[in-house]
Amino acid sequence: MSYKKIGGEDLELNNIDSRNYDSPEAPPNDLDDLADLDDFEHDHEDDYSVDDDRADIGEGLLGGKKSTGKQRQFRRKPKISLKLGLVIAFVIVVLIVGFVIRYLKTSKGWSSDVDSLGRRLQPWQRNTLDEYNLSKNGLWNSSSEPQTREYFWTISDIVGAPDGVQRKMTVINGKFPGPLIEANEGDRIIVHVKNEGADPTGMHFHGMFQKGTNFMDGVLGVTQCGIMPGHEFTYNFTLDGQYGTYWYHSHWDLQAIDGVAGPLVIHSPKEDEAYKHLYDEEMVLFVNDWYHEMGREYMPGYLFPNGENDEPVPQAGLIQGMGEFDCSKYTDRECQQLQKQIIPVEENKTYRIRIINAGAMSEIDFSIDQHKFDLIEVEGFSVEPYELQAARVANAQRYSFLVKTDKREIDEQFWLRTEFNPHCYAEMNDELDINVRAIFSYPSHTEKVKKLIAKGDPNYLVAHGDPQDVKWKDFDGTVECLELNTTMLTPKYNDPIPGRGDFVELHAAFHRQQGAIKRGVFNATTWNPAKEATLSQFLREKPLEMFADGPSKHWGPDQLTVTVNSTRTIDLVINNLDDGAHPFHLHGHKFWILDSGNSYFNFGRYDNIPDRGQVMRDTLQVDGYGWVLIRFVIDNPGIWAFHCHFAWHMEAGLSMQFLALPEELMEMQPPSGWNDMCKAALEEEKEGQKEGQTN
Ligand SMILES: [Cu+2]
Structure with a gap:
């Protein structure tokens, strides 16, 4: 008997499995087993060889008390009908709950399996639409008392297909991309990392000052030895003296580009005072290039003797953890054709978009057709709003942009582009479409789309067809791999720069x-x-x-x-x-x-x-x-x-x-568990040396 998922198709409460009830190793210990037991007793009503102890366990669970064999014989008939009644009641309750959950799932905006656009998510897919929306409950309050925010992360290896092409990945808590860390300046962050993957791991919180907590910087080979498979380590640090848009990623080998990465946002009253009145909504835009194999698969080819320095070129680009690879390019891969990512917006609002380039190497040209935007933040550094049509975001860099949604009279849907700069690749490959895009989508006023929305049909998202291609004419990028020129920006605060060092x-x-x-x-x-x-x-x-x-x-x-x-x-x-x-x-x-x-x-x-x-x-x-x-x-x-x-x-x-x-x-004293990681590593090295000597 199994019910993997309440409300799913696997609800099979009435089946009896073929378990061997005589096996003493398998006493029933949950409600499934209890239901089995009742069926069993019912079928064997007159068979006095029923194991009394086992029946007692069942009753103990159900009725909260243990009965003796004698009591049981005496009350036999009424007990069975009572239990049967309870089981039937239980089944009815489960079915009702299942139907309610199913109903809620098909209606908009509920359940982790469906995002608020009504899109069904794969089990390994994070609901980035809602989780990376920083203003779903209104804008964040940055002036609350400093607090401790605790996270429990399990690293594991999975098979996923963010752009439709199935591959092995390594992820946090079973999903890609990683969970959002959102906090205030001065808060304490505690992240318990449990490694259930096959490789070592270690977490780096990119851009954190780690004042007094160098041990928490997460760099394998520098500030820590690896969290080996089956082991755990707790990162514990405060967010002192900084705010802005950051991210975190594994700092072991190529694990970050296999899926162990996510956004980290720090709010601050100082920053809010300067900018909060300028925007109504806020989101993280997590963008990365994507490969169809585990990173390590590319290394032998990359470091091939006599090769040029030709870095492996990605096969795809992801926006908020999703891409739409053209499956016709592959004949030998498991590939599901996905649709374009959607960035839904409301009309006549200002959005703060915090872009994070979390990729392996690609440089991103960010722009939204017809929409100029103001740059206000460079990796936690506040600048006077500076208007741009497009911005280059190099690998691991972040910016905040303010975008006004006041272009609905032109169209309802526009391309939001995070196109890859081809000049940063040594050579191109046949798979990659550098035109990585999402649909920047206003609420629709067209009748066809309105009807689909009314029906709760997620197809309304693509009912428009593709947005018109109206890329900014006077921005075609340079022919070089250059980052955004920040020399034209004016710092918001005149913090003095120290003299020559x-x-x-x-x-x-x-x-x-x-x-x-x-x-x-x-x-x-x-x-x-x-x-x-x-x-x-x-x-x-x-x-x-x-x-x-x-x-x-x-x-x-x-x-x-x-x-x-x-x-x-x-x-x-x-x-x-x-x-x-x-x-x-x-x-x-x-x-x-x-x-x-x-x-x-x-x-x-x-x-x-x-x-x-x-x-x-x-x-x-x-x-x-x-x-x-x-x-x-x-x-x-x-x-x-x-x-x-x-x-x-x-x-x-x-x-x-x-x-x-x-x-x-x-x-400085290392925190608990920190030395153990290196002890394990040293022992492993000694073992390796011994083996080397005997060989
Ligand atoms: Cu480099």
Whole structure:
């Protein structure tokens, strides 16, 4: 007997399964079993070999008391009819509940299996339409008392098909994309991560300062060892001194691009004071490029000896976790043709759209046909509203845009575009349609569509056909892989930028090594994560005397460390010696973008930093053969990763770390369970070495 889903088609309460009732290993322990037992007793009314103990368990559950065999014999007839009556009543109740649930599901806006547009969701599909809608209950209250927000996440491997093509994925709580974290500045976030997947995991909360909580930064090989399969770890940190649009993702291997990623939004009274009166509705727009295999499947081909640095090109793009791959391109894959994603809006409102580029590498050109928008936020940095027709969002970057829905007299439906910039790919593939789009949809006034809506028929969403193609004419992108030029933005607040700091220069490149395999290189080092996180090694060895200020290779030639021994301003120049662009991300800090240019940084520019409002952010794309000068204050003890955010380049070793305030770091106590992760990793390494010796 089974009922997998109340209200579904699998309601089979009246069947009797073929369980062996004599098996002592299987005492009935739930209502299913109890119902079985009653049927059994009924069928064998005159058979005195019925196991009294088992019947007692049944009665104990049903009636809450245990009877003896004698009592049972004495009251036998009335008991059976009473139980039968209760079972029938139970079945009726279940059926009624089932019908009610079914009814509610077919009506609009209820149940996690159907979103508020009436679209039926797959079991692994997150209801992003409703969950990423930040104003479904009105705008958020940012001025409530600081509170603790606790999340329970289970990582698991599933088969899903966000764009219609079935593939293996790794996800949080069985669904893709990840659940929204929404909180206020000053709140405490606790995330219990339980790993039920086949691979290690670790969660990085992208852009979080992690003030005093370097242990919670989630970078495998740097701030923690992996949460091994079957294990758990609890992340616990506060959101102090920051607000804005962020995200989180696994920082193990390529797990983030296999599905372990989601949005993180921090509200703040300060920001609300500046902008909240400007908008009525608010949503996260979670966009990513998408591959049809697990990330690791592409690595051997990517790092093929003598190959060029040709990153694997995605097959599709997803908006709010959904895409519509053209199934006719595949003959040998399980593929279901899906429809375009819908972004429903109401007329004459202003929407705050928080866009997050959560992909592996693609650069997104965001625009909405006929709708200009105002940029107000750059990764938590407030700027004066700046009008744009389109905005480039590089990998791992975020922005907030204000869009007015005042164009219904033109049409009811428009393309919302998150098109991929083809100039960021080494080559194109046949599968990818770079024209990633959703339908920006006003409530319909046409009779045909109105009728469908009245019937609750989700087909109303596509009854219009595709929106007209009216892309902004004067925006066709540049022919290069450049990020949005932020030099024209004016900071909302005139927070002073500190004066000149310690100068550090990095050269980022892709090199061929002995085996002719190309690797990402920072100053002649290629990051090769050790089994034991560098933070764990540091705390175990406490090798303080070995760290002078500046670059060193303490943990082997593969691991570049820039040490900063006291609170200091750092002026970091990154020269990109590669023809491809790199979106660099600094953990635990934000930096001001002071200046940038082509070819090689020259010190003449250092003496003449342009006088403009410099934007502060945590992810910056450096052009091919270009350079940038950034400034940040190191004041947070820890080991902070700095790396290219292209999943492929990070895997190829384009990564290094800052060791900040080692003396203070040495005194910090790891949280519960943190050391255990590295103990397990070290044991595994020892085992590996033993095996290596015996072989
Ligand atoms: Cu890169």
